Amino acid sequence: MTTKSNKPIRRVLVLGGGIAGATAAERLGRAGLDVQWVEKEPVIGGHAVTMGCKAADVCLRCHVCVATDRLKAALRAPRVCLNTRSELVALAPGNNGSAYRATLRTAPNFLCRERCIGCGICVAVCPEHCISIKNPALYGGVPVLDLPLCRRTLGKSCNLCAKACPVKAIDWKEQEQTQELDVDAVIVATGHEPFNPGQMGTFGYGVIPNVISGLDAERQLADQHRITRLSDGSAPRRVAFIQCVGSRSEHAHRRPEDTNYCSTVCCSYALRIARRMQHDIPETAVTVFYMDIQNFGKDFQSFYAACQKTMTFVRARPVDITAGNESAVVIAYEEQEKGAVTTAEFDLVVLSIGIRPAPAARALADNLRLAVNEQGFLGIKGVAGLPQTHRENVFIAGTCGNPQDIAATIGQAEAVCAEILGQA
Known part of the structure; x- marks a missing residue:
């Protein structure tokens, strides 16, 4: 099973913005731990936010509504810092008494969510239709830039959205950033690929x-x-x-x-x-x-x-x-x-x-020195069939470890949090 440290856990790195990551971030943040939550996409939610309620005359317990509630709660949770368009590039032995020093690389977002008022003008003026409002239940009317379709990404000249924005929320001068974080534990919740x-x-x-x-x-x-x-x-x-x-x-x-x-x-x-x-x-x-x-x-x-x-x-x-x-x-x-x-x-x-295992699962496993099972999922089978690691305070939750539904994913993330809080 996952090796535990004798040192208290106060700072946790959560990798993955899906249901497992959201559950862990919200639970640990509300328990008073400092959480750095990392998602490679511009928005959180994973696959669950693309699913629809299947209730008929009665609830059929697909748990899609529960997933949405968990994501909303994680965005509101105290002591949780969300890093979108971000990836872990290195995990080294820690400093300042921490177990690990994590290096994150964050791609430019070009759109400041704190400044955006959700007017939708940028969506209307974009000639390539690469600006859209995703996950409105989570983010309201804040749009997202689909960078691979953007003229600027393709080397063409365009500034229509930035000129049209009434609050100057779009900044094309934003640069890629790298930051180092001292953490006591890591939860890998990077999901799967359909x-x-x-x-x-x-x-x-x-x-x-x-x-x-x-x-x-x-x-x-x-x-x-x-x-x-x-x-x-x-x-x-x-x-x-x-x-x-x-x-x-x-x-x-x-x-x-x-x-x-x-x-x-x-x-x-x-x-x-x-x-x-x-x-x-x-x-x-x-x-x-x-x-x-x-x-x-x-x-x-x-x-x-x-x-x-x-x-x-x-x-x-x-x-x-x-x-x-x-x-x-x-x-x-x-x-x-x-x-x-x-x-x-x-x-x-x-x-x-x-x-199926996510395409980046193998590279992430190599980076974190984690085992990969015969199907390509992270970790090895531990107690009650749950995926485990042999690295100190590195935990696995959700479908990156094995196929499971929303309810099981939430339960597994809760179990990981219980282990961590037992050392807090």
């Missing part, structure tokens, strides 16, 4: 308009509170969910990059989305193609039984997905009992994509 279903050409993602990922469906729920077909914006009446896309790849032609583990969260999210769709339009016919249905909590049996009454479950792995007539999607699958390939037509196909 599997890209475009890598599986036979499933038609990115080619057939009405084949979407589960994350695409989540974004539709978050943005428009309903799920529609990309081809015409209509509500689908025949919907298929395909499970284990990017997970449990045991087929003979699997590639080295394919994963052979269960992502644990896909079944629960898919069934909750399906229930929400049937609540919105009761006549929606749902078919779930699955290998096994993952048990996802104490209420699983009753929830699954309710789903079985209104949905069709087919234990089969689709072998091909093609475009049909009138923007329909045709799924070919093998019926195991008959040993024959059957086809079925749907208005919309949702691919339940898995969880």
Whole structure:
């Protein structure tokens, strides 16, 4: 398990602005510890802020609302300093009695949030549409610059947004900064990467308009509170969910990059989305193609039984997905009992994509001298299956250590905080 120090912990570095990082930052800050919270993106939230509430006639406990509340609480927490567009570049032995000296590199933000009044003028005048308001529930109307699309980033001359800003909140002279911090503990909560279903050409993602990922469906729920077909914006009446896309790849032609583990969260999210769709339009016919249905909590049996009454479950792995007539999607699958390939037509196909290690996980592990497990996630399996490290006061929380849902992520971050506060 994580090696503990005999010295008290008063200063903590939290890496990652998702749910695990937010939970840790808020809990430790309110407990009186000094927290340096680091997020590489311009805004916090991770993947959870792109998800939508799946409540039907009752709450389905997807915990998206809990995630938003945690993020808001972390932004308001005392003794928490948030560093966006920032990354850890080195972690050396500490000075001044601390365990570590952390070196952070912060890219210029070019927009001062403290000065911004959220008027939206910069959004309107940008010719490249690279200024937008992200996560308004967290930041209000403060915009974010999408720098890779900006003319100035591409070496072109442009100053329209800065000239239009009535409070001079945009400063193109801002430079990259480096700072060194003395910390007593580090929490690594850098999250995961969703599997890209475009890598599986036979499933038609990115080619057939009405084949979407589960994350695409989540974004539709978050943005428009309903799920529609990309081809015409209509509500689908025949919907298929395909499970284990990017997970449990045991087929003979699997590639080295394919994963052979269960992502644990896909079944629960898919069934909750399906229930929400049937609540919105009761006549929606749902078919779930699955290998096994993952048990996802104490209420699983009753929830699954309710789903079985209104949905069709087919234990089969689709072998091909093609475009049909009138923007329909045709799924070919093998019926195991008959040993024959059957086809079925749907208005919309949702691919339940898995969880993969973040691309930067390996480099971060090398930087921090952390072990990486056989799936590529950080840490080694410790007590109760939780990821652990052998470095003194370096902890792991959230999906950078193993696939898990929002509730488990919060619980794991709380457990790490309890360990740290036991040494405070």
